[in-house]
Amino acid sequence: MAVTQSKKASVLADLDAVRSMIRRHKFNDLVFAGIGLIALMIGLLTLLTLFVDLVMDGYPRFNLQFFSDFPSRRAGSAGLLSAWVGSILVMAVTFLSAVPVGVAAGLYLEEYAPKNWFSDLIEINVSNLAGVPSIIYGLLALGLFVYGLDLGQSILTAGLTLGLLILPTVIVSTREAIRGIPVAIREAAYAVGATKWQVVSDHVVKYSQGGILTGVIIGMSRAIGETAPIITIGALTFIAFLPPAPVTDVAPFLNFEWLNSAFTVLPIQMFNWLSRPDHAFHINAAATGAIIILVTLLMNGTAIYLRYKIRKNIKW
Amino acid sequence: MVNTSTPIKAESKDLNFYYSNGHQALKSVSMPIYENKITALIGPSGCGKSTFLRCFNRMHDLYPGNKYEGQIIMHPDNTNILADGVDPIEVRMRISMVFQKPNPFPKTIFENVAYGLRVRDEKNNRVVADKVEEALKGASLWNEVKDRLNDLAFNLSGGQQQRLCIARALATDPEIMLFDEPTSALDPIATANIEELMNELRGKLTILVVTHNMQQAARISDCTAYMYLGEMMEYGDTDTIFTRPVRKETEDYITGKFG
Amino acid sequence: MLNNLTELSISPRLAKNIRRNVKERVIEFILMMAALSAVFTTFAIVAILLYESFGFFETVSLVEFFTGTVWTPLFEDAHYGIMPLIAGTLTTSFVALAVAVPVGTIAAIYLSEFASHKTREITKPVLELLVGVPTIAFGYFALLFVTPLLQIIYPDLPGFNMLSAGLVMGVMIVPYIASVAEDAMRAVPMSMREGSYAMGATRFQTALRVVTPAATSGIVAAYILAVSRAVGETMVVAVAAGQQPTLTFDPTEGAATITAYIVQVAMGDLPHASIGYQSIFAAGLVLFAMTLTFNLIGHVVRKKYREQY
Numbered sequence: 063m064a065v066t067q068s069k070k071a072s073v074l075a076d077l078d079a080v081r082s083m084i085r086r087h088k089f090n091d092l093v094f095a096g097i098g099l100i101a102l103m104i105g106l107l108t109l110l111t112l113f114v115d116l117v118m119d120g121y122p123r124f125n126l127q128f129f130s131d132f133p134s135r136r137a138g139s140a141g142l143l144s145a146w147v148g149s150i151l152v153m154a155v156t157f158l159s160a161v162p163v164g165v166a167a168g169l170y171l172e173e174y175a176p177k178n179w180f181s182d183l184i185e186i187n188v189s190n191l192a193g194v195p196s197i198i199y200g201l202l203a204l205g206l207f208v209y210g211l212d213l214g215q216s217i218l219t220a221g222l223t224l225g226l227l228i229l230p231t232v233i234v235s236t237r238e239a240i241r242g243i244p245v246a247i248r249e250a251a252y253a254v255g256a257t258k259w260q261v262v263s264d265h266v267v268k269y270s271q272g273g274i275l276t277g278v279i280i281g282m283s284r285a286i287g288e289t290a291p292i293i294t295i296g297a298l299t300f301i302a303f304l305p306p307a308p309v310t311d312v313a314p315f316l317n318f319e320w321l322n323s324a325f326t327v328l329p330i331q332m333f334n335w336l337s338r339p340d341h342a343f344h345i346n347a348a349a350t351g352a353i354i355i356l357v358t359l360l361m362n363g364t365a366i367y368l369r370y371k372i373r374k375n376i377k378w
Numbered sequence: 379m380v381n382t383s384t385p386i387k388a389e390s391k392d393l394n395f396y397y398s399n400g401h402q403a404l405k406s407v408s409m410p411i412y413e414n415k416i417t418a419l420i421g422p423s424g425c426g427k428s429t430f431l432r433c434f435n436r437m438h439d440l441y442p443g444n445k446y447e448g449q450i451i452m453h454p455d456n457t458n459i460l461a462d463g464v465d466p467i468e469v470r471m472r473i474s475m476v477f478q479k480p481n482p483f484p485k486t487i488f489e490n491v492a493y494g495l496r497v498r499d500e501k502n503n504r505v506v507a508d509k510v511e512e513a514l515k516g517a518s519l520w521n522e523v524k525d526r527l528n529d530l531a532f533n534l535s536g537g538q539q540q541r542l543c544i545a546r547a548l549a550t551d552p553e554i555m556l557f558d559e560p561t562s563a564l565d566p567i568a569t570a571n572i573e574e575l576m577n578e579l580r581g582k583l584t585i586l587v588v589t590h591n592m593q594q595a596a597r598i599s600d601c602t603a604y605m606y607l608g609e610m611m612e613y614g615d616t617d618t619i620f621t622r623p624v625r626k627e628t629e630d631y632i633t634g635k636f637g
Numbered sequence: 638m639l640n641n642l643t644e645l646s647i648s649p650r651l652a653k654n655i656r657r658n659v660k661e662r663v664i665e666f667i668l669m670m671a672a673l674s675a676v677f678t679t680f681a682i683v684a685i686l687l688y689e690s691f692g693f694f695e696t697v698s699l700v701e702f703f704t705g706t707v708w709t710p711l712f713e714d715a716h717y718g719i720m721p722l723i724a725g726t727l728t729t730s731f732v733a734l735a736v737a738v739p740v741g742t743i744a745a746i747y748l749s750e751f752a753s754h755k756t757r758e759i760t761k762p763v764l765e766l767l768v769g770v771p772t773i774a775f776g777y778f779a780l781l782f783v784t785p786l787l788q789i790i791y792p793d794l795p796g797f798n799m800l801s802a803g804l805v806m807g808v809m810i811v812p813y814i815a816s817v818a819e820d821a822m823r824a825v826p827m828s829m830r831e832g833s834y835a836m837g838a839t840r841f842q843t844a845l846r847v848v849t850p851a852a853t854s855g856i857v858a859a860y861i862l863a864v865s866r867a868v869g870e871t872m873v874v875a876v877a878a879g880q881q882p883t884l885t886f887d888p889t890e891g892a893a894t895i896t897a898y899i900v901q902v903a904m905g906d907l908p909h910a911s912i913g914y915q916s917i918f919a920a921g922l923v924l925f926a927m928t929l930t931f932n933l934i935g936h937v938v939r940k941k942y943r944e945q946y
Binding site: 084087088090091094095097098099101102104105106108109111112115116119162163164166167169170171174175183184187188189190191193194195196197198199200201202204205206209210226229230233257258259280283284286287288289290293294295296329332333336337344347348351354355358359361362363366370 | 657660661664665667668669671672673674675676678679681682685686688689739740741743744746747748751752760762763764765766767769770771772773774775776777778780781782805808811812815837839840841842844862865868869870871872875876896899900903904906907909917918921924925928929932933936
Binding site for chain 1: 455465467468471498499
């Protein structure tokens with residue numbers, strides 16, 4: 063007991079020493095906080111540098127002609143026309159293939175699937191697919207779509223490939239959105255005699271629209287910038303023509319030949335220009351890069367904002 | 379038990395406390411903490427006893443928006459540990475705490491007890507080893523763990539984990555030790571062990587203990603304070619409080635009429 | 638007779654119910670097929686890779702494939718040792734992780750233990766934006782910004798080198814590590830932090846001595862998932878690291894990775910079913926096996942920490 067007493071006295075006597083130790087420790091805290099902030103900012107700074115670099119390098123090409131010209135052998139008169147048209151058409155196929163399938167799969171997993179080995183199998187596959195490198199999807203498409211199903215190096219092939227690539231994103235975001243809906247709403251619908259599908263289509267899908275949309279936008283923005291799988295299916299990179307127009311002036315006014323057309327897309331065009339030794343083409347690549355980044359940032363920004371709004375507005 | 383000659387280790391003076399949501403959890407609480415005595419805080423849940431306890435090592439500072447008003451004076455240096463200029467870390471170096479649920483770190487038994495010393499930059503391994511042994515003996519755990527000091531603390535039973543947390547708090551020679559319902563997560567045998575341990579610490583250490591178990595308060599404490607709705611209803615010798623409470627509310631609570 | 642009975646017993650209302658039931662069943666079947674598309678895709682990937690690789694391994698022995706040190710499937714004098722491509726893949730990944738592991742971990746600790754609620758609210762979306770930037774843009778950045786910058790310091794650095802590709806890839810991976818590791822740290826119960834603070838520890842001491850060890854399995858999972866990302870990353874290395882399969886672990890040299898090789902071959906005009914065509918599937922199979930292994934380990938480790946608390 064006497065020992066404890068004397069020790070206590072010594073803590074008091076050392077109060078000054080303790081205080082200077084605390085000061086030292088808190089200085090370490092401050093140093094680490096500084097380093098942590100820098101670590102956190104490295105990504106943002108890189109993104110900023112990258113964007114500014116692209117804008118400055120590509121500055122000479124920011125004019126309307128750049129968007130209305132076909133690629134050319136002369137860097138100064140080469141443009142993005144076939145690339146941006148191609149990107150839009152490929153994205154249309156991706157959207158139309160990935161969204162219905164992804165949402166349906168998400169609905170099945172959340173609303174229908176019994177919790178057993180079967181749903182586990184599907185779940186494991188979805189999370190595994192999310193981690194498969196995009197270039198592997200390219201190989202799948204090359205073997206399956208291009209040669210196996212003989213779809214060729216077409217807009218349809220590219221769109222379906224990217225559709226498969228973003229499928230996990232759509233499925234996961236659909237499931238998350240659905241999970242947020244309380245059981246009470248479902249029960250209310252069942253209580254008035256709705257069938258399962260009526261509950262799902264009238265209520266579940268409706269209330270989870272925002273969340274699904276968020277996932278779809280993030281997936282589409284990823285697809286728009288994807289390069290590797292498109293290269294892998296062997297898409298030509300010098301395309302100085304446009305696919306046949308989807309809309310015609312003769313009945314039935316719709317034309318699906320464009321699906322089989324050869325094409326190029328924005329990131330492929332950028333890669334093409336970037337891999338040329340002639341520096342004049344690098345300017346085109348930079349301008350294209352700036353445009354791609356701007357588009358994807360806008361899309362992702364919209365998605366993040368949308369999600370933020372949804373989270374804030376949920377009242378249940 | 380406590381008489382006028384017993385020195386006061388700390389005292390709270392008109393202590394108000396507000397949580398960040400504006401709720402006032404303590405209303406003008408004043409009471410002494412006598413040196414080397416065990417003071418028990420009792421009262422129904424939500425009465426503010428844990429809130430009061432956690433003021434003593436400034437635990438509330440970990441969460442933004444909480445606010446203290448009033449003072450807690452530490453003796454003999456007369457420091458108001460709630461003052462803005464006083465670093466909460468300094469307060470915690472002097473006053474240690476044992477929590478409701480055992481919260482050992484994901485470390486070995488030895489390193490758990492040595493934690494406070496490591497945090498205090500104690501580099502001398504001889505000193506650390508001695509202090510760890512002393513603290514484990516003080517927490518009646520030494521004989522059970524001396525052969526497996528390098529085992530992970532998670533492998534101990536719940537009661538052993540709680541005694542390990544007591545050893546961890548003891549190892550830094552605190553001036554006051556706070557116990558926040560230390561046995562509420564334990565089975566009866568482990569509870570009996572902890573109570574026995576606290577009885578051994580009685581007279582050697584200033585202890586402030588929150589308990590919802592009145593028998594426990596009666597068994598282990600020298601002084602008892604009854605709190606209700608953030609206010610200190612009655613404070614006195616444990617014997618007096620439990621045999622001749624002054625206030626009707628205290629009597630009702632102690633006799634189990636409510637709470 | 639029986640037929641008659643059923644006809645008799647079905648009232649119009651019940652008939653409607655049966656139609657309704659059939660419709661429900663059909664819908665459920667369609668939805669299930671959509672969900673199964675994930676299984677089909679995995680199956681198709683494995684099947685295609687195996688099928689095309691099978692043709693490849695009819696010509697090339699497994700021993701040569703895994704032990705050979707020269708990779709020139711498209712040359713007259715063809716060699717099929719995958720080692721150079723694996724070396725390139727590992728080297729660029731190593732450089733990337735050398736950047737991403739410390740930066741990502743520090744960022745995670747900062748986000749989880751130091752940052753205010755507001756800082757977190759602002760920073761996390763920014764990290765997400767970074768993840769969304771197309772990798773081709775980072776390829777441009779590595780080739781035409783980082784490499785020239787590095788050449789100021791090392792004038793001997795070739796235009797195509799694994800160092801700048803790896804560094805840029807590292808920055809790309811930081812958000813992945815930061816977000817998974819932060820997740821793990823925030824799963825550490827508050828009571829453990831309180832235990833540390835109650836002993837007089839500072840934020841940094843608590844983060845370093847208690848939270849980080851408690852979150853180890855989650856942090857390790859973050860690293861493993863990051864390795865998988867780095868190994869599978871394509872455009873940065875295809876643009877900036879070089880196209881020449883070279884057996885080297887020196888990041889200041891240029892060398893092709895598995896992914897860069899696939900891109901390089903796919904850009905050319907290769908006849909279907911030729912050995913060169915098959916070789917990209919064999920390379921792809923190795924890549925798929927590597928990423929699958931890392932992903933599975935990562936998920937298992939991650940699941941472990943989720944169960945821990």
